[in-house]
Amino acid sequence: MGRFSRSPWVIHYNGSSCNGCDIEVLACLTPLYDVERFGIINTGNPKHADILLVTGGINAQAAEVLKQIYEQMPNPKAVVAVGICAASGGIFADCYNMLGGADKAIPVDVYVPGCAARPEAIIDGVVKAANILDEKYAQFKQKKKRKRENTHEA
Amino acid sequence: MSRRSVIPFGPQHPVLPEPIHLDLVIEDEIVVEAIPSIGYVHRGLEKLAETRDYIDYVYVAERVCGICSFMHGMGYSMAVEDIMKLELPPRAMYLRVIWAELSRIHSHLLWMGLLADAFGFENLFMQCWRQREKILDIFEMTTGGRVIFSVCKVGGVRKDMDEDSLKIILKTLDEVGGELKEIETTFLTDKSVVYRLKGIGVLTADEALSLGAVGPMLRASGVGQDMRLTGYAAYGELDVPVVTSLDGDSFARCEVRMKEIHASIEIIRQAIARIPDGEIAVNVKGTPNGQSFIRLEQPRGEAFYHVRANGSKFLERFRVRTPTFANLPALLKILEGRSLANVPVLILTIDPCISCTER
Amino acid sequence: MKPETTVIGIQPIELLSRVSGLKEQGCRIVQICCSKKEDAYEMDYSFDNCGALIDLKLTVSPGDEIDSISAIFLPAFLYENEIESLFGLKIRNKAVDFGGKLYQTAKQTPFADKDGENNE
Numbered sequence: 001m002g003r004f005s006r007s008p009w010v011i012h013y014n015g016s017s018c019n020g021c022d023i024e025v026l027a028c029l030t031p032l033y034d035v036e037r038f039g040i041i042n043t044g045n046p047k048h049a050d051i052l053l054v055t056g057g058i059n060a061q062a063a064e065v066l067k068q069i070y071e072q073m074p075n076p077k078a079v080v081a082v083g084i085c086a087a088s089g090g091i092f093a094d095c096y097n098m099l100g101g102a103d104k105a106i107p108v109d110v111y112v113p114g115c116a117a118r119p120e121a122i123i124d125g126v127v128k129a130a131n132i133l134d135e136k137y138a139q140f141k142q143k144k145k146r147k148r149e150n151t152h153e154a
Numbered sequence: 155m156s157r158r159s160v161i162p163f164g165p166q167h168p169v170l171p172e173p174i175h176l177d178l179v180i181e182d183e184i185v186v187e188a189i190p191s192i193g194y195v196h197r198g199l200e201k202l203a204e205t206r207d208y209i210d211y212v213y214v215a216e217r218v219c220g221i222c223s224f225m226h227g228m229g230y231s232m233a234v235e236d237i238m239k240l241e242l243p244p245r246a247m248y249l250r251v252i253w254a255e256l257s258r259i260h261s262h263l264l265w266m267g268l269l270a271d272a273f274g275f276e277n278l279f280m281q282c283w284r285q286r287e288k289i290l291d292i293f294e295m296t297t298g299g300r301v302i303f304s305v306c307k308v309g310g311v312r313k314d315m316d317e318d319s320l321k322i323i324l325k326t327l328d329e330v331g332g333e334l335k336e337i338e339t340t341f342l343t344d345k346s347v348v349y350r351l352k353g354i355g356v357l358t359a360d361e362a363l364s365l366g367a368v369g370p371m372l373r374a375s376g377v378g379q380d381m382r383l384t385g386y387a388a389y390g391e392l393d394v395p396v397v398t399s400l401d402g403d404s405f406a407r408c409e410v411r412m413k414e415i416h417a418s419i420e421i422i423r424q425a426i427a428r429i430p431d432g433e434i435a436v437n438v439k440g441t442p443n444g445q446s447f448i449r450l451e452q453p454r455g456e457a458f459y460h461v462r463a464n465g466s467k468f469l470e471r472f473r474v475r476t477p478t479f480a481n482l483p484a485l486l487k488i489l490e491g492r493s494l495a496n497v498p499v500l501i502l503t504i505d506p507c508i509s510c511t512e513r
Numbered sequence: 514m515k516p517e518t519t520v521i522g523i524q525p526i527e528l529l530s531r532v533s534g535l536k537e538q539g540c541r542i543v544q545i546c547c548s549k550k551e552d553a554y555e556m557d558y559s560f561d562n563c564g565a566l567i568d569l570k571l572t573v574s575p576g577d578e579i580d581s582i583s584a585i586f587l588p589a590f591l592y593e594n595e596i597e598s599l600f601g602l603k604i605r606n607k608a609v610d611f612g613g614k615l616y617q618t619a620k621q622t623p624f625a626d627k628d629g630e631n632n633e
Contacts, residue, residue: 473546473548479591483591
């Protein structure tokens with residue numbers, strides 16, 4: 001287990017969700033599923049968060065908010081699109097006020113299927129995202145190392 | 155002299171999972187005015203009715219909101235059935251009542267948890283949601299889904315419940331009812347909880363009526379209005395206890411919802427005792443032509459559905475007025491004159507569903 | 514069993530007096546619905562009278578201004594602002610005016626669109 005996947009903190013943003021996936025995200029935190037035992041904590045502050053959980057599709061207004069949250073999160077960070085709406089707009093893809101999935105606004109790392117996504121699937125998605133955090137950190141280190149070597153050579 | 159300033163509340167904040175946005179005009183710490191703005195969750199799904207087959211649209215109607223999902227599907231189906239003059243088999247009506255009341259229990263438990271979270275009692279939040287999972291298990295057992303289960307359709311329901319399932323439901327409800335008593339004691343007698351709720355955000359009966367409040371919000375102010383009394387589905391054959399309280403404050407709203415869980419358990423017991431045998435759906439032929447107005451009682455209050463069809467397979471207009479929308483004027487009223495620190499609890503006491511409101 | 518529903522077609526000019534009459538009878542407002550009908554808009558004002566539903570139906574042309582009923586039934590202001598926002602109709606003398614901005618959408622909603630040309 002890498003440094004970042006040990007206790008990832010998550011932040012949740014509801015795009016234009018119908019609430020179905022939102023309450024399932026919350027259900028992950030409550031006694032039956034209880035992800036807090038793995039050190040996963042739901043925070044309201046983007047600067048404390050490692051993983052961003054997006055539920056629901058995105059409209060023009062929500063896109064701005066989502067970008068702001070994403071930009072405020074420290075690196076390395078990962079994004080999980082929870083549910084079919086966050087993946088593609090789902091059943092609402094044809095609605096006039098929808099842009100589509102979360103990836104219309106920010107880069108997404110993991111897509112969790114389902115309408116509504118089941119807690120087991122959401123937890124699985126968060127675990128995948130936690131590993132991505134480690135990978136991203138390793139890449140970052142490597143880049144830094146290469147840069148240092150390059151400066152030494154010059 | 156006090157200075158006026160505007161504090162934007164939302165859309166992303168730790169209190170509510172949903173992006174509600176309010177501009178709070180405050181003088182020092184006191185809210186003088188609250189101005190709502192809508193649009194973060196607005197999808198425009200009413201327009202979708204014009205391009206979806208009326209049979210398929212029930213899936214969209216269910217996703218007006220993921221919490222009262224079943225009842226949205228039911229309201230839409232009832233409106234179309236009304237236009238097409240479909241007579242539903244009695245068993246379908248009873249099954250609808252059972253699922254609807256289970257939805258009410260799950261919604262109220264969810265709300266109680268969120269309220270506990272809003273006043274900072276995390277353990278109580280977890281206890282409420284622990285009970286709620288048992289209701290979700292019933293949903294999963296009978297329909298296959300946990301929150302959105304697509305079991306209601308135009309002309310009846312998709313799935314039947316067998317004797318064993320009904321027995322398990324009764325057993326689970328006994329369990330939940332018993333455990334709830336313990337949670338209730340904390341909500342209704344714990345000093346720190348009572349302190350956060352008693353006398354906060356009082357709405358008198360006159361105010362509630364003139365502001366058009368619905369559901370538990372209205373009943374907590376002493377007005378016993380409940381759409382279930384109009385006897386839709388099988389409610390006409392069942393004894394529906396209407397829970398009211400006189401105080402009209404946050405505590406009363408909490409108390410009403412809690413007692414409504416017991417009332418729902420009672421209704422389900424009656425329904426299971428009387429459920430007749432038979433078919434669970436009728437064949438739907440042809441296309442609807444005409445209009446219908448349907449009202450039903452959701453966990454949050456009266457919901458209104460208007461469907462207009464022109465004889466083609468696409469509807470001309472689908473309109474839904476959700477209970478939270480009707481409760482907004484009352485919310486803006488109870489926020490006035492309260493301190494900023496009370497805002498999250500006050501917003502929660504109307505049991506807001508933003509997804510419903512903005513559609 | 515279905516509660517009684519009465520639909521009454523009225524002229525825009527009668528609106529305020531009809532609604533005042535319903536207020537005196539002790540009715541409660543349920544909702545206001547606007548829908549596009551060919552070249553005009555159809556408005557449904559729904560009221561509840563002890564469980565029975567009364568619906569006032571009227572037709573307005575796109576350019577017409579409608580009187581607000583929020584002086585009689587206060588909660589009507591939300592529905593009226595919603596209609597202004599989504600349908601682009603003008604409603605005068607609202608108790609609270611959001612200036613057509615109750616719903617903040619990136620572009621005008623297709624409800625307001627005459628031929629549905631901009632529908633996506």
